[in-house]
Amino acid sequence: MTLEAGNILEGIVVNITNFGAFIEVDGKTGLVHISEVADSFVKDIRQHLNEQDKVKVKVISIDDNGKISLSIKQANIQKKSVKPAEFDWGTPSKGATKIPSANFEDKMSKFLKDSEEKMQDAKKHQEFKGKSSKSKS
Incomplete structure (x- = not known):
């Protein structure tokens, strides 16, 4: 697959900082901001990622200067099949x-x-x- 916004690719963590992780994808390096690592709050990114880890990332954007924004969180959402909640409207709730x-x-x-x-x-x-x-x- 090519490096285009919206694509999900596999990359390798090459560097970890306090604000995110740099991931090498298709010979280029992009940034996964700390807010895009997991669905829950991430205080220490090193609890989620290590250098040389293989991760699936979604390409969020590529700006005019060539900066690549990536997301691990959004790549994982894509593969989950989200089913709507089932609710029995005929049964009254507690106390009703x-x-x-x-x-x-x-x-x-x-x-x-x-x-x-x-x-x-x-x-x-x-x-x-x-x-x-x-x-x-």
Whole structure:
């Protein structure tokens, strides 16, 4: 494969610095910034890479001066098959009450009624706290 933005290639770590790693790909050297090494926060890049390691990198960009920006993180995302989360919309979540075969308007109406009741309870509780603290003074 050629050295073009978007391509995933294999390279060799030739140098490691505090801000990233220099990777040799197709006879040229590019930089993997520390933020592009792993999905999680990387404090010490040497915990993830060693010199002479073979790594898969994605070419992010090549600027007019020939600087090559690479990413290990994005190269690994490409090979993972991401499946959407499966969710059973028919099963109520913990603490929720299911209205059997209710349409959207019925569900919304029940939600608004429950919300209004909770707000009134909260206001009563707040008023009671306010009165009791004033009477102690």
